[in-house]
Amino acid sequence: MLRNIFIVILLLFSLRAVAQEVHLADTAESKPLKLTHAEPLYIDLIRDLGAHKGEKEWNIGAGLTDNMGYDRYEFLVEYEWAPINRLGLEIEVPVSLYTSNSRDPKPEQNRPADRIESVKLAAQYTFLVSARHQTSMALGTITEFELADLNRISKDNMVEGFLFNPFLVMAKRWGSNMHSLVYTGPRVHFPFHKSGTETGYELNSSVHYMIPNTRNFIGLEVNKEFSNGDFHMVARPQMRITINEGLMIGVVPGIPLVRGEERLSSFVRLIYEPLHRK
Structure with a gap:
């Protein structure tokens, strides 16, 4: 028995x-095929390329940029998630605060006003994942609703315009640990206080080395922007370090190569991916 x-x-x-x-x-x-690609830390992606349904991520960023006559402190909070396979969505709120420095002869006149920059809504869809070529490609769009300066904001004057930014992402793995990525697209600005539009174009490229058997990497991101006849280029060496399960930190100094008014900068991004292993 x-x-x-x-x-x-x-x-x-x-x-x-x-x-x-x-x-x-x-x-x-x-679940569809998803390749691991190193994601740049300053101009980051909406979600991982080839994202799987249910993935989500919180980002908190803070940075300091030294300009010729003032210093800019930037902060951002963003949330991104994948409602279905290969589709990423994001909402972000960036904030800029300014202080004068000793190089500004007229600080009250030249220093920009503090502002909540915008509310950014974005979507990204990975339309190609090739295991043979270790390549992923995605199309996406960002729409920013620009807000008025904090000292001028009111119920009647809250949104000053919006910015439309369609983009293309192309990423490739070279062997086991080397990663490259290109993020590019036009930026079209529609201001409400004047007629017409303002256009620009950005081309961001990056290369990273991912430490074997970890999510840590070191790399270089180069941000290039063409706008109103001007060209700006900033090199951003960077590294990402895993703190514990699902929590990482990225450190990004900025070195202007074609600088205009911008000088050295720094940026830190805290990345939290709840249940990312699942």
Whole structure:
């Protein structure tokens, strides 16, 4: 009798284990292919290329830029998630605060006003994931609703315009640890206080080395922007370090190569991916 009970219990546990393996296999098979790509830290992506449904991420960023006559402190909070496979959505709120420095002869006149820059809504869809070529490609768009300066904001004057930024992302892995990425597209600004539009174009490229068997990397991001006949280029060496499960920090100094009014800068990004292993 006891022997039969033991056999039944053993059979039930065996069936349970088989059912779990089948469920995990079905779950894995239901998800499309996703390649690991190193994501730049300053101009980051809306979501991982080839994102799987249910992925999500919180970002908190803070930075300081030294300009010729003033210093700019920037802060941002963003939330990104994947409602379906390969589609990423994001909402971001950036804030800029300004202080005068010793190089400004007329600080009250030249220093920009503090402002909540905008509310940014973005979407990105990965339309190509090639295991053979270790390449992923995505199309996306960012729409920014620009807000008025904090000292002028009111119910009647809250939104000053919006900015439309369609973009293309192309990423490739070179062997096991080297990664490259290009993020490019036009920027079209529609101000409400004057007629017409303002256009520009950005081309951001990056290359990273990912430390084997970790999510840590070191690399270089180069941001290039053409706007109103001007050209700006900033090199941003960077590194990302894993603190614990799902929590990482990125450190990004900025070195202007074609600088205009901008001097050295620094930026830190805290990245939290809840349940990212699942």
